[in-house]
Structure formats: C-alpha cells, structure tokens
Amino acid sequence: MNSVSKIRLGIIGGGQLGKMLILASRNLGFYEITILDPDPDCPASKIADHHIVERWDSEKGIIELSKMSDIITYEVEHTNVDVLKSLERKGKIVRPSAGVLEIINNKLLQKRFLLENKLPTAGLIKVNPKAEDFRDLKLPVVQKTCRGGYDGRGVLIIKDKEDIEKIFPVDSFLEEKVSIKKELAILVARSTRGEIKVYPLVEMYFNEKNICDMVIAPARVPLSIHRKSEKLAIECIKKLDGVGLFAIEMFLTKDNEVLINEISPRVHNSGHYTIEASKTSQFEQHLRAISGLPLGSTELLIPAVMVNLLGEPGFEGEPVIEGLEKALSVDGLKFHFYSKPKTFPFRKMGHFTVLDKSLKGAISKALKIKKVLKIKSQEARQGWQTGESH
Ligand SMILES: Nc1ncnc2c1ncn2[C@@H]1O[C@H](COP(=O)(O)OP(=O)(O)O)[C@@H](O)[C@H]1O
C-alpha cells in the first residue's frame, strides 16, 4: 500500500488491550476507531472515536461495527464466529480471519491443529472423558474445557481420585500433564503480504489464581531454546495462515523440550513490555500487520520486566493507587493504569514495566515495587474470596 488516507478500524472488545491498541493508532494518526463493548465505561471507551454498547457476541452489534469499519479485528476471543464468517462472505475484512478464530476458540480444535501439523504439544489422551474412563488412566492428567476458558478457568489438573470428582461436565478433553520447568511466551506477527517477524522469547509467571503476574524479557534460557521457540512460532502462524499479531504460550519441559500450550490470535498480556522495550510495540505491529503495511523491527532495546497490577484481595470499589510515589521514583519504571472505575480482587487494573540495562537489575526493582504498589479501594469488600478475575 503506497498511499493511505484513513483506515476505519473496528475492534471487538474495549478492555485494556483495546485501549493500548487505540493509543498506538493515535501515533500513526490515520485510524478512525470504533469499539464494540457492553460496558459504557470500559478502558477504551474514553479514547475510541465511536463506541457501540453491545455484547462482544451480539449479531446486531457486530453488524453495526462492520458498517463503520474497513477492517474488523478483536481483542477478545469470545465473540461470534458465525456472524464474522457471514460478514467475510459478504466481502468484509476480518483479521485475523474468522476461520483462524474458530480453530483457536475451541481448545480441542486448536489441539488437533497442532497435532495434525506436527507442532510439538502435550499429547491428547481422551475427548469428553467420563468418570469410568479414569479407571485405566495413569494420573496425573489435565482436563481442559473446549470453550470459555481463560486465566486458568476451564483447566483442571487431575492428580488423584478426589480430583476425578471435580471434572467439568462440559465438552472437554484430557491431555498429558507436562513437567514444566518454565512457562514461556512469544509474539509473532504476519502481515497481509506474508511478511513475518518474531519477538524475543519471554518468561511468564502466574499467581495462585493462574493469572499472569510477571513477564521477564528476554527469557533466561539457552540460545538454542530461543531459536527453537522462534522457529515454532513462525511455523505456527504460517500453518494457521494467520494475519495479525499472535501470542503463543509454550512450556519448557524438565527435559528441555519446547511444547506449544496455546495460541492467542491477538495482542497479549505477555507483550505489554514491548511498548517501551521494543523498537515496535505489539500494538503498532498488529495495526501494521492487519492494515497491509510493512512490519516494524521487533528488536529488544533493553531488558524489561512487566508486572500486572491486580485488584488487591479484600477491596472492591473505586480504585485507590497505593505506593505510586515510590514506584514513580524508580529509574526506568513505566506505569500504566487502565482507568477502570471499579476494582475487585484480582481484576487486571494496570501494569508497570521496569527497564534496566541489566535484566537482574530490572527484576530486583520490579520485585521491590510489586510489594508496595497496590490497587485498593476506600472500602474493604466482604466475602472477597469468591472474587472474579477478568
Ligand atoms: N498439559 C499441562 N501440563 C501441566 N500444566 C498445564 C498443562 N496445561 C496447562 N497447564 C497449566 O495451566 C495453566 C492454564 O492453562 P492454559 O491452557 O494456558 O489455559 P488458559 O486459557 O486458562 O490460559 C498453564 O499456564 C499451566 O500453568
């Protein structure tokens, strides 16, 4: 594309990922953005040009969005593939395509895609297991629901008889339990022209609720593991025929094997560090990839550690940022708040990234600030243990 006037972009979802995508589009300056999100106060609402207040999977909402957009993309996966497919048939552009989303939206289809393409992943043991199937099974195994899972919901590690009683009574499958040494993630982008760029491999850490807590860039693993993961990420996006920015979660096993765990066809929490630490952020890269533009350099300029700021357990209500002064006094700390009007336990409220010439330095600064920077509220919440986590 040699000349560009205005690109009307529709984004399904208006959370923090949507907000950061819009911020990147503002620098480029030639986007008009419409979001589709049921929450009138969602993070992206204040900076989008237009906001359709409807559910992410609403047929009416998606059709309205398509009328206002040259290109449709998404920052959530729980939308309506059938409606997107029918829009594609009418010539509307959806990137990544509805077909790709259909595979990824169903963890069983995703698993089969990986197995059929000989991409390394934990073995599939049984589809729709029933209690009696466990009689002949060697434990542990992992049950995953086909749909609706995120942040560890819909994943059950079955270690003993008691766990068997907890299995989810919905469409699901069992896979081998992996002995994980490290959880890793890698971003890869592919443009409409077929150009591919991969970011450095990073380490991901999760809290007790299985929500991403911290990301370390680059991953502290041997060079051979970096190269292997990059090759796998490239193969994966090519085989999917994906267009856009994808995040691929991987496991480094105790035997130093790299296995693909799951694919996200969108900008991702593991890539927030790229805003400050990379030559091109994941958000700008996604825009370039889906808009027919050349991809930017993925070079890491400086080591970085990203920490998610989750709503502090025990608090619910208008957020109060505790420890901000201390945090902002740290050399190389970049603070991001998503402006959600309400905090609740484990809600993703913001993040910070620490940049430092040495990765060790970045980690130690990040851990120090993680202890003092808290998102609370004026009033304590009763019964917070049952809190949601999105
Ligand atoms: N096969 C497995 N073996 C061991 N642990 C696993 C396996 N699959 C998932 N897990 C653990 O469960 C977490 C959530 O699983 P994942 O498939 O990534 O689901 P989600 O969609 O919730 O992110 C992973 O980050 C990992 O810690």
Ligand SMILES: [Mg+2]
């Ligand atoms: Mg995951």
